[in-house]
Amino acid sequence: MTAVCTALVVGGGIAGPVTAMALRRAGIEATVYEGHPSAADGAGVTLTLAPNGLAALRAVDAEQAVREVGLPMRRTVITDGRGGLIGTLPHVAVEPVTVGLWRDDLARALRERAEAQGVPIVHGKRLVDAESTTDGVLARFGDGSTATADLLIGADGIRSRVRTLIDPAAPDPQVLPLLNLGGAARYAVPDADPEAMYLVFGSRGFFGYWVEPDGRTAWFANVPDPRPTTWAEANQTPPDQWLHRLREVYADDVPAHQVLAHTDAADVVAIGSIESMPSVPHWYRDRMVLVGDAVHAPSPSSGQGASLAVESAVQLARCLRDHPDLPAALTAYERLRRPRVEKVVRRGRQTTSTKTAGPVAKRMMRIMMPLALRTFLNPERSLGAEQRYRIDWDAPVSAELAQH
Structure with missing residues (x-):
């Protein structure tokens, strides 16, 4: 049984509601504090949620709600600007398949699932400061209000305020x-x-x-x-x-x-x-910890930003559930997550660099693509392990740590 009974989750986008739902399942009362004055619905931009991310949503009973607002994506077709086919990549043969969706649809589905499960989401609460005390953490918001809990979780995105509170020297994106x-x-x-x-x-x-x-x-x-x-x-x-x-x-x-x-x-x-995000030296300090883009935002080219955020939310809750000692729980969380997310961040950065390929590189790409699809670009070889990653909610964290 965890010693953490209550948590403040800063950020109501993607990572925040999932973190709160996972904490609730772990027996921890969590409230989400969002800086915007209201839910911002609209077209937004598109993203994909990979099979590993959808599978992680099962732990918080949100997979189906997200699949209902997304489109199944079973292959990627690559062309040049003249309409010529460069290659077709079938996606990793795993269920559930990748879904494409609008970011705001995803955020809304997660927010509605969280509220349906009893998670309070409070808008208009922009975090300006926080400090750990002997028995908890005190958060101060821009409207002058405060809140206390056993733990503060920064799910506040790539320009995280919580990240700078944990480490004023933390790197910028x-x-x-x-x-x-x-x-x-x-x-x-x-x-x-x-x-x-x-x-x-x-x-x-x-x-x-x-x-x-x-x-x-x-x-x-x-x-x-x-x-x-x-x-x-x-x-x-x-x-x-x-x-x-x-x-x-x-x-x-x-x-x-x-x-x-x-x-x-x-x-x-x-x-x-x-x-x-480059490698963040400090994922936590005292009674504050980071999840999602606040600590491991990859380039959108990775196709894994939202999925990694969901995974980290679930893994943090498992670690808090299984470790009554807070420092031990946060250490276990970082140990489980850092190697995986930083590998994906590196891959995303490399993928992004190919988007600036010049004319000669594009011609070579077209020539080499058939061979590449059979070797290093084969989806099973390049992305299979990444997308087949699964979190066993019921398994003890100690068993997973023993494999790292």
């Missing part, structure tokens, strides 16, 4: 030289496989898309740009200007230019530069 934008077009790419994600190595940018059942095409664009651009800076540029720039960048690429021609400016979302 690493900026990669690609702008990330997304949106939806009122257009269905003709003859698109409804269970495929399409990746286009265009002449001046990287473009991805899939076709939705309602006839829209969900898309994202990665445009090379060496200037670091935050979300706030990206959103100082009006959406119609972003759309104009994208239409210029992809003017010679199919089907990107058709998709963008049918996209309204109101449906364009600017994220800013792609970022990932």
Whole structure:
């Protein structure tokens, strides 16, 4: 039985509600504190949830709710900007299959599952400070209110306030030289496989898309740009200007230019530069600990950001459940998670670098792809172990630690 009975979870996005649900199953009362004044629903941007992430959601009885708002993705089709096929990669032969979905749909499904399970989610609570005491932790919010509990968990994203409270010298996110934008077009790419994600190595940018059942095409664009651009800076540029720039960048690429021609400016979302977290030296201190993007955000190119966040939420709850000593629980949690997540972060960074390939590299890619698909790009070889990872909720953490 854990000595932790109550927890404050800072962040109501993806990791926060899952952490609270997992803690609740472990017998710990958890409340989620979200800085935004209300739930922010809307189109947002797209992401994928890998088989390992969906499997981890079973531990908190949320898998089905998420699958209902996603689309099964069984293969990835890679083309060049002229529409020429570079290669088709079948996904790892494992259930559940990867799903593609809108970030806001995922966050809403998780939030609703958490609330249905009795997890309180309080909005308008932006964390400004926290301090550990002899018998708990005190959190202070921007509206002047406070809250106390046995443990504070930072699920507050890549610009985590909790991370800087744990370690003021903690590293900042690493900026990669690609702008990330997304949106939806009122257009269905003709003859698109409804269970495929399409990746286009265009002449001046990287473009991805899939076709939705309602006839829209969900898309994202990665445009090379060496200037670091935050979300706030990206959103100082009006959406119609972003759309104009994208239409210029992809003017010679199919089907990107058709998709963008049918996209309204109101449906364009600017994220800013792609970022990932370098190795974070301190995952916890005293009665504060990190989960999700706050501690191990990979590049979106990894396809594992949300899945790793879900896994870490479940593993943290298991460690707290099985270790009555808090320092031992947090040490076990980091020991279980750090090697796996940092390996994925490295892979994501490498994958992102291929999106800036020049014309010669793209020609070589097309020539070498058939061999690559049989060897190092074979999904079973490159991603099989990563996506087949499963968490046994009922097993004691000590048994898993013995294998590390």
